[in-house]
Amino acid sequence: MSHTLGVRQAQKQKTRQALLDAALGLLEEQSLSSLGLREVTRAVGVAPTAFYRHFRSTADLGVALVEEALGSLHPMIRTTVSTAGDSEERIVRAVELIARHVDAFPAHVRFIARERHGGVQPVREAIRDQLLRFAREVKTELAEDPEADGWSDEDLLMLAHLYVDQMLITASLFLEALDCPPGEREQVTRTATRQLRLISIGRSHWTG
Amino acid sequence: MSHTLGVRQAQKQKTRQALLDAALGLLEEQSLSSLGLREVTRAVGVAPTAFYRHFRSTADLGVALVEEALGSLHPMIRTTVSTAGDSEERIVRAVELIARHVDAFPAHVRFIARERHGGVQPVREAIRDQLLRFAREVKTELAEDPEADGWSDEDLLMLAHLYVDQMLITASLFLEALDCPPGEREQVTRTATRQLRLISIGRSHWTG
DNA sequence: CCATGCAGTTAACAACTGTTCTCTGGATTT
DNA sequence: AAATCCAGAGAACAGTTGTTAACTGCATGG
Structure with a gap:
C-alpha cells in the first residue's frame, strides 16, 4: 500500500x-x-x-521537466495509435488529440520543442531518449496492424519516427496558433490532417 | 558597376x-x-x-545570423528540387546534398535548428519567414512537375512544408551524427531516404 | 521527551552583465 | 590642407549571477 x-x-x-x-x-x-x-x-x-x-543546477531541473512533460504521455500514445476505426478516423482523432494536448499543456509543449535542439546537452539527451521510446512504442503498435505484413523492423521504426516527428511539428504549429484567431488553428488542423493522410497513403502502397 | x-x-x-x-x-x-x-x-x-x-542587441545579431545561414540557400533549393532524373535519383541526390551542407556549415545548421523554436522572438520570426519562403519555392517547383496535375494550391503548399520540415529534421540528425562513427551517418542516410521515398509514394497516389 | 535530521534562511564573496559617457586617431570629404 | 566623421577604446555605473558558509526552527525517530 x-x-x-x-x-x-x-x-x-x-x-x-x-x-x-x-x-x-x-x-x-x-x-x-x-x-x-x-x-x-x-x-x-x-x-x-x-x-x-x-x-x-538548472540543467538538472531541465531534465526533471522533460520527465514531467513527456513521462506521462506514453499511455496516451498507445491508446491513440491503437484505437479502432479506419485510417481516416484515426488520423482525425490523432490531430484532435494533439490540439487538445497543446491547449491543456502549452508550456510543456513549448519547453520540449524549444529544448529538443537547445543549448543544454543533458536535456537534449533526455528528450531524445523519451522520443526514441515513443518511436519504439509507435512501432510496436504499427506492427500489430495487418497492414504491416512484410515490413522489416527497420522500416517500421523509420515510419514510427516519421509519425513522432510529424506529431511534434504539428504540436508546435498549434502552439504558435494559440494567440491567433481561431481560423489559424483550423488551418493547422487541415494541413496536419492531410500530411498524415499522405503519409498513410504512402504506407499502404509501400513495397519493402 | x-x-x-x-x-x-x-x-x-x-x-x-x-x-x-x-x-x-x-x-x-x-x-x-x-x-x-x-x-x-x-x-x-x-x-x-x-x-x-x-x-x-544580441537578438539583432541573431537575425543577421539567420540571414547568413539561410539567405544563401535559396538557389540550392531550386536547383535541387528541379534537377532532372526519376524520383528515386532526386531523393538520393537531395539527401546527399543535405549531408554535404551539414558537413560544410555545421554551425549554421545547429543555429537554425536551435533557434527555430528558441527563446528569442525576432529570431524565431526571421527563421519562420525564411522557411516559408523555402516552402513557397519548393511549391512552385512541385507545380511544374506533371505529377502535380489536379493538385490544389493548398495541397501543393502542404506537401512543400512536409518536404521542408523533413529536410530540417534530416539535417539535424546528420548534425548529431557528426562526432559519431561513420556507421551512424549512413544509418541516417538510409532512414531519410526511405522517409522521402514513402512521402513520394504517397504523393503519386494522392487524390485531391 | 529529547536528540537528530534536514528544508529553508541569511549574509557575504568575487565575477559578471548591459549601458552610458567621454575620448582618440585615422580615414573621408571639401 | 583643413574640417569632419566615426569605428573603436577606456572607464565607470548599478545590477545581476552562482556558490559557500554558518544559522534556525520544526518534524522526525529512538
Whole structure:
C-alpha cells in the first residue's frame, strides 16, 4: 500500500513542484541555458540557496521537466495509435488529440520543442531518449496492424519516427496558433490532417 | 558597376563578420538567449562598446545570423528540387546534398535548428519567414512537375512544408551524427531516404 | 521527551552583465 | 590642407549571477 509520506517530505515536494512550475513559466520567454537559479527561486518566493536542496543546477531541473512533460504521455500514445476505426478516423482523432494536448499543456509543449535542439546537452539527451521510446512504442503498435505484413523492423521504426516527428511539428504549429484567431488553428488542423493522410497513403502502397 | 568600398567600411564589415563568426562559435554550446554581448566582443578581441556600432542587441545579431545561414540557400533549393532524373535519383541526390551542407556549415545548421523554436522572438520570426519562403519555392517547383496535375494550391503548399520540415529534421540528425562513427551517418542516410521515398509514394497516389 | 535530521534562511564573496559617457586617431570629404 | 566623421577604446555605473558558509526552527525517530 502507498505509505502516506510525512509532513516533512510533503512540504519538500511541494516547493520542488513550485520550482518546476515557476521555471516552466519563465521558460516561455527564454531558453533553459539562460535561466538563472535565482530567477526561479525569486519567482517562487524562497531563498536562492533553497534551490540546491532539490536540484544540482538548472540543467538538472531541465531534465526533471522533460520527465514531467513527456513521462506521462506514453499511455496516451498507445491508446491513440491503437484505437479502432479506419485510417481516416484515426488520423482525425490523432490531430484532435494533439490540439487538445497543446491547449491543456502549452508550456510543456513549448519547453520540449524549444529544448529538443537547445543549448543544454543533458536535456537534449533526455528528450531524445523519451522520443526514441515513443518511436519504439509507435512501432510496436504499427506492427500489430495487418497492414504491416512484410515490413522489416527497420522500416517500421523509420515510419514510427516519421509519425513522432510529424506529431511534434504539428504540436508546435498549434502552439504558435494559440494567440491567433481561431481560423489559424483550423488551418493547422487541415494541413496536419492531410500530411498524415499522405503519409498513410504512402504506407499502404509501400513495397519493402 | 560595384563601387570598391573604402578602407573605412571594409574594416567595419570585417569586424562585423568577426562578431558574427565568434557568436556562431559560442552558440555551439548555448542558446542565443544566454549569449552575452561582452562574451562575443571578448572572443573577437574588441571593446564591448564596439558591439553597438554593428548591432542593437544580441537578438539583432541573431537575425543577421539567420540571414547568413539561410539567405544563401535559396538557389540550392531550386536547383535541387528541379534537377532532372526519376524520383528515386532526386531523393538520393537531395539527401546527399543535405549531408554535404551539414558537413560544410555545421554551425549554421545547429543555429537554425536551435533557434527555430528558441527563446528569442525576432529570431524565431526571421527563421519562420525564411522557411516559408523555402516552402513557397519548393511549391512552385512541385507545380511544374506533371505529377502535380489536379493538385490544389493548398495541397501543393502542404506537401512543400512536409518536404521542408523533413529536410530540417534530416539535417539535424546528420548534425548529431557528426562526432559519431561513420556507421551512424549512413544509418541516417538510409532512414531519410526511405522517409522521402514513402512521402513520394504517397504523393503519386494522392487524390485531391 | 529529547536528540537528530534536514528544508529553508541569511549574509557575504568575487565575477559578471548591459549601458552610458567621454575620448582618440585615422580615414573621408571639401 | 583643413574640417569632419566615426569605428573603436577606456572607464565607470548599478545590477545581476552562482556558490559557500554558518544559522534556525520544526518534524522526525529512538
